[in-house]
Amino acid sequence: MIDTIILMSWAEFAVRWLHVITAIAWIGSSFYFIALDLGLRRECPLDSGADGEQWQVHGGGFYHIQKYLVAPTNLPEGLIWFKWESYATWLSGFVLLVLVYYIGAELYLVDPAIWDVPHWQAILVSIASLIFGWIAYHSICKIFVNINQNLLMLALFVLLVGMSLVYSEVFSGRAALLHLGAFTATIMSGNVFFVIIPNQKIVVADLKANRKPDEIYGKVAKQRSTHNNYLTLPVIFLMLSVHYPLAFASEWNWLIAALVFLMGVTIRHFFNSLHSRKTTPWWTWGATGLIFLVIVWLSLLGSINYSSDVITSSERRFTQAKGFEDVYYIVAGRCSMCHGQEPGWEGMAFAPKGVVLETPAQIARHARDIYLHSGVSNAMPPANLSYMEEEERQRVVAWYRSALND
DSSP: OOOHHHHHHHHHHHHHHHHHHHHHHHHHHHHHHHHHHHBBBBOOOOOOOOOOEEEEEETTTEEEEEESOOOOOOOOOOOOOHHHHHHHHHHHHHHHHIIITTTIIIIOOOOOOOOOOOOOHHHHHHHHHHHHHHHHHHHHHHHHHHHHHHHHHHHHHHHHHHHHHHHHHHHHHHHHHHHHHHHHHHHHHHHIIIIIHHHHHHHHHHTTTOOOOOOOHHHHHHHHHHHHHHHHHHHHHHHGGGOOOOHHHSHHHHHHHHHHHHHHHHHHHHHHHHHHHHOOTTTHHHHHHHHHHHHHHTTTTTTOOOOOOOOOHHHHHSSSSSSHHHHHHHHHTTTTSSSSSSSSSSTOOOOOGOOOOOSSSHHHHHHHHHHHIIISSSSSSSTTTTTTHHHOOOHHHHHHHHHHHH
């Protein structure tokens, strides 16, 4: 059992690493092609019939890139498709969701003070919300495909704000913002898997069969690609937010998340405009800064909402396990100075990652992390600033193993 816990921790680390790597690849290629497309030079007609071209220098070499609205006269073999970065990012992200939030539902997904339900029900709600997100978004896009795209973006924003509020009412604060990021990422990957790549394949098939492709396929693919471009930065913010209680544990976390999407729009508008060489909207810097200041202000309204102090049946085994009383005093003496409702460590405004370790229920809820961070390893306390002794660490290990074996 103990070996399984350690292996699970390493599995989580490995999947998280994979998720970050694939996300970098996907975001990097997405941003590159958006910048390339906006920066194409079209001053003079090209003999090749291409819509535009661009010369680039990188890595000691020069690249001459041309874009065709449909395809060149002779469609080349060996086309490179940019799709696996997206698929791998979503799949690794979902596996990480399972490892952290589904298997660890008691600690990270469900907060009885917000919505006291069995873990399996919360997991079903999580999965159903991701499916709903794609269906709702895809339906909105199909309805508004020929209407002003600003109106479509507004409808999408309303959907995201609504889901932000819903998530904050059913999941823990940490899970709420993480799920809004997963909700958005599912939309983005769905765009690639269900729309962009299939549309491109239809165009390629028509060209190979000497048929003229319908322009609607390119139009729709371009629309979805643009949406992904504006959604990328908010998703990154939401994924990082789980490390900052001022964002996820705030009473206004749903509104903070909503405003993050507006920051994504202002930031991407600046760079998209810059790459197109038409205008340089410096006002977006001020708008982004103002939105961020509002987010900071919202995070300070009211106290941070920490998780419930109710002891569940599965947590009770840790409070009743042999050695818990010793561990309780060890944690109180070595950990609570930082992990408290009002941290006593100078310069620390809130408990790191929102983890409070002051009551039996709180210690039981974070038993696994206490075991891994201060028992199996010496990660906590940081630099051993509270002078936790080796004998105390062994007591933590013995207590945790006793709880699992009873």
